[in-house]
Amino acid sequence: MALKKKPVTGMKDIMPAEMEIRDYCISVIKKTYAEFGFQGIETPCVENIENLTSKSGGDNEKLIFKILKRGEKLRLEEAREEADLVDGGLRYDLTVPLVRYFSNHENELAMPFKALQMGNVWRADRPQKGRYRQFMQCDIDIIGEPTNLAEIELILATTTTLGRLGFKGFQIRINERRILKAMAAYSGFPEERYDEVFIILDKMDKIGLDGVLRELKESGFDEASAASYCELFEGLEAAPDKLSFLEEKLEGVIDGAVIPDLRETIETVEATKQADFKVVFDPTIVRGMSYYTGTIFEIAMPELGISCGGGGRYDGMVGKFTGKDVPACGFSIGFERIILILLEQGFKVPGQGEKIAFLLEKNLPSDILREAIERAQKARLEGKSVLVVRMNKNKKFQKQQLTDQGYTQFEEFYARQIG
Amino acid sequence: MALKKKPVTGMKDIMPAEMEIRDYCISVIKKTYAEFGFQGIETPCVENIENLTSKSGGDNEKLIFKILKRGEKLRLEEAREEADLVDGGLRYDLTVPLVRYFSNHENELAMPFKALQMGNVWRADRPQKGRYRQFMQCDIDIIGEPTNLAEIELILATTTTLGRLGFKGFQIRINERRILKAMAAYSGFPEERYDEVFIILDKMDKIGLDGVLRELKESGFDEASAASYCELFEGLEAAPDKLSFLEEKLEGVIDGAVIPDLRETIETVEATKQADFKVVFDPTIVRGMSYYTGTIFEIAMPELGISCGGGGRYDGMVGKFTGKDVPACGFSIGFERIILILLEQGFKVPGQGEKIAFLLEKNLPSDILREAIERAQKARLEGKSVLVVRMNKNKKFQKQQLTDQGYTQFEEFYARQIG
Numbered sequence: 079m080a081l082k083k084k085p086v087t088g089m090k091d092i093m094p095a096e097m098e099i100r101d102y103c104i105s106v107i108k109k110t111y112a113e114f115g116f117q118g119i120e121t122p123c124v125e126n127i128e129n130l131t132s133k134s135g136g137d138n139e140k141l142i143f144k145i146l147k148r149g150e151k152l153r154l155e156e157a158r159e160e161a162d163l164v165d166g167g168l169r170y171d172l173t174v175p176l177v178r179y180f181s182n183h184e185n186e187l188a189m190p191f192k193a194l195q196m197g198n199v200w201r202a203d204r205p206q207k208g209r210y211r212q213f214m215q216c217d218i219d220i221i222g223e224p225t226n227l228a229e230i231e232l233i234l235a236t237t238t239t240l241g242r243l244g245f246k247g248f249q250i251r252i253n254e255r256r257i258l259k260a261m262a263a264y265s266g267f268p269e270e271r272y273d274e275v276f277i278i279l280d281k282m283d284k285i286g287l288d289g290v291l292r293e294l295k296e297s298g299f300d301e302a303s304a305a306s307y308c309e310l311f312e313g314l315e316a317a318p319d320k321l322s323f324l325e326e327k328l329e330g331v332i333d334g335a336v337i338p339d340l341r342e343t344i345e346t347v348e349a350t351k352q353a354d355f356k357v358v359f360d361p362t363i364v365r366g367m368s369y370y371t372g373t374i375f376e377i378a379m380p381e382l383g384i385s386c387g388g389g390g391r392y393d394g395m396v397g398k399f400t401g402k403d404v405p406a407c408g409f410s411i412g413f414e415r416i417i418l419i420l421l422e423q424g425f426k427v428p429g430q431g432e433k434i435a436f437l438l439e440k441n442l443p444s445d446i447l448r449e450a451i452e453r454a455q456k457a458r459l460e461g462k463s464v465l466v467v468r469m470n471k472n473k474k475f476q477k478q479q480l481t482d483q484g485y486t487q488f489e490e491f492y493a494r495q496i497g
Numbered sequence: 498m499a500l501k502k503k504p505v506t507g508m509k510d511i512m513p514a515e516m517e518i519r520d521y522c523i524s525v526i527k528k529t530y531a532e533f534g535f536q537g538i539e540t541p542c543v544e545n546i547e548n549l550t551s552k553s554g555g556d557n558e559k560l561i562f563k564i565l566k567r568g569e570k571l572r573l574e575e576a577r578e579e580a581d582l583v584d585g586g587l588r589y590d591l592t593v594p595l596v597r598y599f600s601n602h603e604n605e606l607a608m609p610f611k612a613l614q615m616g617n618v619w620r621a622d623r624p625q626k627g628r629y630r631q632f633m634q635c636d637i638d639i640i641g642e643p644t645n646l647a648e649i650e651l652i653l654a655t656t657t658t659l660g661r662l663g664f665k666g667f668q669i670r671i672n673e674r675r676i677l678k679a680m681a682a683y684s685g686f687p688e689e690r691y692d693e694v695f696i697i698l699d700k701m702d703k704i705g706l707d708g709v710l711r712e713l714k715e716s717g718f719d720e721a722s723a724a725s726y727c728e729l730f731e732g733l734e735a736a737p738d739k740l741s742f743l744e745e746k747l748e749g750v751i752d753g754a755v756i757p758d759l760r761e762t763i764e765t766v767e768a769t770k771q772a773d774f775k776v777v778f779d780p781t782i783v784r785g786m787s788y789y790t791g792t793i794f795e796i797a798m799p800e801l802g803i804s805c806g807g808g809g810r811y812d813g814m815v816g817k818f819t820g821k822d823v824p825a826c827g828f829s830i831g832f833e834r835i836i837l838i839l840l841e842q843g844f845k846v847p848g849q850g851e852k853i854a855f856l857l858e859k860n861l862p863s864d865i866l867r868e869a870i871e872r873a874q875k876a877r878l879e880g881k882s883v884l885v886v887r888m889n890k891n892k893k894f895q896k897q898q899l900t901d902q903g904y905t906q907f908e909e910f911y912a913r914q915i916g
Contacts, residue, residue, distance in 0.1 A: 081818040082545040083601040085584050089541035091598050093605065097537035101527060108520060113877045115854075116886030118516035122508035122631050123542065123617065124562070124587075143543070146563040146583055148621055154582075157573065163582065164565055166505050168543075169664040179510050182502040186512065190886060198542065202567055212541050227857065230870060231885055276536070289800065342863050350870045352878065374878060393557045399500040435534075438646065444761050451649060451769045457656070459771065460530045465534030466650055468642065479607045 088203070088211035099420050100214075102427040103195060107216060107411070114235040116194040117219050120177035123168055123198060129178055130167045130387070136367055136393060138170040140208050141201040143211075151410070168200035172217045173395075173408065179399040180221055180469035190222035192231075194230045208418055217389075219408035220398065226343045226467050228407040229373050232389065233357065234349050236409045240377070240386075241353025243416065244425070248355045248386075249378040250347070253363035254340055255370050255390070257324060260332035261361070267299060273368065275299070277306070280364040288309055311361070340373065369395045382419065387412040432462045434487040436470040442493055450491045503651065507622070518839050519863055521846040523615060525661050526830070533636050533654040533725035535613040540594035542617060543585045543684050550586075555786055555812060560620040562630075572627055584780050587619035591636045591812075592827065599640055600819040609641035611650075615832070627837055636808075638827035640815065645762045647826040652776065653768050655828045656820075659796070659805075660772025663844070667774045667805075668797040669766070672782035674789050674809070676743060679751035680780070684726035686718060692787065694718070694726070699783040704728055730780070752784040759792065788814045792826070793891060801838065806831040829870065850879045853897045853906040856888040861912055870908045 085091050090101065108118065124145060131139055146152060154269075157163050169175050172195045180191060195217045202211055218235060220228040233250055240248065262272045278293045285293070288307055291486055294304035295394040310327065317323035325337045344357045351357075365374040365388060371444050372391035376493040389409035397403035434457060454464040465485065477488055504510050506653055511519065527537065550558055565571060566586040576582050591614045603776060614636045619839050621630055637654060639647040659667065677698075681691045697712045704712070706727055713766060715722035736742035742757045745783065763776045770776075784793040784807060791810030798805050808828035816822035853876060855869055873883040884904065889895040896907060 081548050081551065085541050085597075085601070086543050086545055089543060091601060092539035092600070094538055095535035097539060098714070100539075100823050101537055105524065113850075113880070113882045115882060115886075117513035118520055119513055120511035120516060120519075122504050122510070124505050124619070124631065125506060127507055129500050132500065142802070143567075143585070144563055144565040145587075146579065148562075152579070155578065160565065160571070168564075178500050178504075180500060181500060182504075182510060183512070188902060192884070200543070212543065225859075225887065227885065227887060230866075234874065238874075254663050258824075294659075342866070346867050346870055347862070348632075350874045352874055359743070370720060396737060407737070431532075433576075440644075444765070447646075447649075447761070448765050448768050451653070451765055453658075455653065455769045455771055457749060461532070463532045463534060465611070466646065468644065483607060 080185055086211075088205035090210050090212075096421060097129060098418065099425055100417055103413070103420070104244060104350050104417060106128065107196065107239050108194070109193045110239040111218055111235055112241055114192075114231060114238075115190045116235065118196075119176075119179060119193045120195065120197060121169070121172075124186075125169050125175055126168045127161075127164055127167050130170065132399075134174055134177075134369060134398070135170055138201055141203055142170060143168040143200050143202055149171075170201050170247045172197060172215050172410075173219075173392075176217070176221075176408075177331050177399050177406075178221055180396060180404075181224045182343060190220050190228070193217075193219045193221070195219075208414075210414070216411040216413040217408055218410075219390055219404045219406060222404055223407065223444055224393075224405040226339050226373070227404075229343045229375075229391070230346050232407060232409040233343075234350065234352070236377070236387070236411060237347075237351060237353045237355050239411070240416075243420070245339075245379070245416075246354040247381070249354060249380060250357045250375055251360040251378050252340070252344065252357060252373060252375045253361050254333060254336055254373055257317060257328070257340075258364065260328045260336075261307065261310055261324075264328055264331050265310065267301040267307070271299070276364045278418055280366075282362040284312075294385070306494075311401055314361055320361065321473075322360070343373065365390055367392075371439075375409070376413070377412070379419070384415060385412065385417075386415045432461075432487065433483075433485045434462055434464045434489065435477075435485040436466045436468065437473065437476070437488060437490045439469050439490075439492045442491060447489055448491065455491075505630075507618060508622035509629050509631075510785065514838060515836065517846050517867070519836055522662060522832070522835060525821075526615065526658050527613070529658040529661055530637055530654055531613075533637075533650060535611045535654065537613045537615075538598060539614065539616060540588070540591075540597075540598050541621075542587055543876050544588045544594055544597070544761065546583055546586050548593055551593075551818075553593055553596075553788060553817070554589055557620055560622055560821070561589060562587040562619050562621055578804045582912075589617060589620050589854075590618055591829075592811075593633050593637075595638055595640075595827075596634070596815055596818050596825075599815060599823075605896075608810075609639050609647070610637050610638070612636075614638075627833075629833070633832045635830040636827055640825045641823055642826065643812075643824040645758050645765075647791070648762045648794075648810070649765050651826060651828040652762075652794065653769065653771070655796070656766075656772045656774050656831060658830070659774070660834075662839070664798070664835075666800065667775040668775060668792055668799060669762065669776045670762060670779040670782050670797050671759070671776060671792060671794045672779055673755055673792055675751060675755045675791060676747070676759075676780060677783065679747045679755075680729055680743075683747055683750050684729065686720040686726070690718070695783045696771055698781055701730075702779040733780055739780065743780070750807040760796070762792070784809055786811075796831070798838070803834060804831065805834045805838075820907075848883075849903075849904065852902075852904045853881055853883045853908065854896075854904040855883060855885045856892065856895070856907060856909045857885065858909075858911045861910060865910055865912065872908075 144164040186208045199215050224494050262275050291308045321341050347357050369392045370390040371393045374390035376388035377386040391407040393405045454466050457464045553767045558781050566584045596688040618634050710727045733739050766776050788811045789809040790812045794808035795807035796805040808827040812824045832891050873885050
């Protein structure tokens with residue numbers, strides 16, 4: 079029977095050259111995060127379908143790969159709808175599984191719980207260039223730390239990692255959901271429509287302030303509110319110190335600790351950072367997921383015009399699932415984007431040992447075969463990579479292929495040894 | 498909404514202590530296999546359902562987690578059977594995906610293609626202690642090498658890896674499907690019933706030679722054949738050199754190169770090995786999968802009474818799928834068993850740096866917070882791990898917990914610094 083040669087729609091085979099870069103990045107990430115006290119954990123790729131459809135996943139819940147019930151549980155004749163057929167699904171993020179994991183193991187975990195997760199997630203998005211239906215996520219989360227110590231450590235850990243991977247001149251753009259809300263309140267928008275306001279604000283980088291004003295009006299918001307809101311952003315644009323500007327404007331509308339805390343976060347990170355980047359307060363950052371309750375941040379690579387990750391504080395989420403409020407904050411590196419950038423830049427994995435290829439004539443007598451293997455084993459003991467292969471008829475082409483793979487030395491073994 | 502706290506049936510959450518050992522083993526495995534010229538690759542966890550149900554997976558095909566069709570493709574009203582509902586499944590091994598990968602990318606790959614795959618597979622087995630429905634497999638395969646150079650390198654790579662992980666005194670038990678068949682032919686069993694004979698032979702270690710003889714008779718095999726077969730094994734038991742004994746007995750029944758090749762494999766590995774193990778010819782090794790065509794081998798840990806991996810030559814399989822015969826041979830480490838053994842032995846990951854915990858009093862002023870973070874960053878630059886956490890009310894208990902996690906140094910930071 080003939081096999082379908084292609085991977086399933088929207089998923090990809092990873093070739094050796096990319097795999098080498100991925101493995102290198104994974105090792106740098108794991109090592110760096112361990113230095114910040116994060117502990118690796120893993121959850122199954124399959125989650126209970128109830129957990130995946132509990133409204134914490136936003137639009138991702140529409141993109142679930144669902145897993146058919148098995149055995150007696152599957153009753154095809156009685157099934158009326160999709161939900162009757164499935165009891166599991168492939169996870170679409172690592173946050174829902176983390177919250178389940180935490181609630182399952184809370185008593186075994188030291189608090190605060192600093193978790194590192196690297197694992198695949200699946201979303202049945204429309205396939206497009208550079209976006210796949212299976213991709214790796216790389217999340218760090220701190221559960222149980224209510225203060226900005228969580229934000230500071232998350233940002234430092236993530237940026238130190240990016241720095242070690244060779245990234246420079248990037249930005250961490252930071253905002254606060256409570257500032258977003260206070261600005262909306264200050265302008266007199268009705269609370270139940272804040273999310274609509276934020277969806278429009280989120281387009282600022284594409285449509286500009288004029289566009290935001292126009293869309294707010296078109297969406298039926300009060301003209302005075304829309305005008306006041308946009309004036310705030312104009313004022314911010316001109317202000318030499320944006321946070322002080324907002325502190326004054328929003329006095330009485332916002333908890334007095336929010337802005338000083340955010341300022342402390344930014345200043346502490348700036349003073350202690352170990353990579354070439356800037357932390358920038360950006361009042362237009364919104365972040366889609368509705369579960370964020372405090373700080374929100376994004377990694378911006380300005381040269382590339384893309385975001386390479388983000389995160390924020392989601393203090394309410396654990397409590398929603400477990401009934402007990404526990405503060406939480408997380409930061410996710412856009413692993414696949416990082417890999418894509420490194421591949422496009424022709425990144426070479428550093429510190430690789432010598433690569434030697436032994437070419438063995440066909441039908442070598444046992445003693446010469448043994449000698450070749452012995453010498454290969456000896457070189458490996460010295461940390462070298464040795465590929466032992468049969469010599470092809472077209473030896474020149476074979477050596478060229480091996481050179482392309484990074485082999486720099488060749489030895490040949492013949493029935494009567496001349497190599 | 499309350500979350501289901503437990504992982505789905507038969508799958509497990511991995512705790513930090515196990516994760517540390519897993520990460521360490523993965524890094525040793527990848528490093529060692531790279532030294533042998535194996536290249537890492539990855540395929541999606543989801544495969545086309547046709548590929549998973551093509552009869553190459555043996556009994557595993559009954560254990561597939563199937564994935565529901567999506568959107569318009571799913572026609573619940575018209576569905577008559579399971580197959581109408583699904584178009585994908587979670588892979589149950591890494592061999593079928595490897596063959597698909599090879600056939601998809603053959604033109605981009607240097608030959609022989611030496612692949613390393615580490616990845617999860619899923620089987621809906623009945624859950625039991627130590628056996629999970631999601632588990633990691635670790636396979637190396639050489640595609641395109643017809644001679645025993647493949648076997649020699651696979652066994653050396655695998656055993657060198659096990660040695661570096663601290664395993665000693667184990668065995669590689671090796672056999673040949675063509676010897677198995679020749680022995681059955683010698684005894685006069687009908688060729689179409691060889692597999693039945695081998696299933697009975699496979700029980701030798703449990704039921705002994707008498708049991709094998711009895712079961713052969715009970716299964717309706719010719720008494721003379723059964724007796725001749727068991728005499729062969731008796732003769733083998735007594736023979737000082739088992740391969741020479743078989744070479745004589747099976748003359749004319751077996752391709753004359755098979756036994757000398759196997760002998761060369763064993764002797765070359767013995768002469769060049771870099772770990773404490775023995776290669777043992779074991780004519781009772783069968784290996785379940787029907788796709789094996791030549792050498793078959795298993796890792797036996799005699800002290801533990803279990804097998805920790807295995808593999809063999811499957812020259813026919815690639816051709817069955819692609820229409821073009823390509824020789825192939827693979828070796829799989831039982832990754833989860835290795836981890837279980839290391840966990841039970843209280844394995845400590847070697848070469849870990851110092852672990853320091855900074856305890857910060859609540860409500861530290863910004864300058865002292867900054868100083869603490871600065872010092873943490875400095876220590877991290879020196880390769881140390883530094884956990885920065887808020888001081889709990891019960892500081893003694895907190896330190897005890899941290900000590901259990903491996904932290905050996907503590908520093909305390911107070912609003913008026915005394916630490």
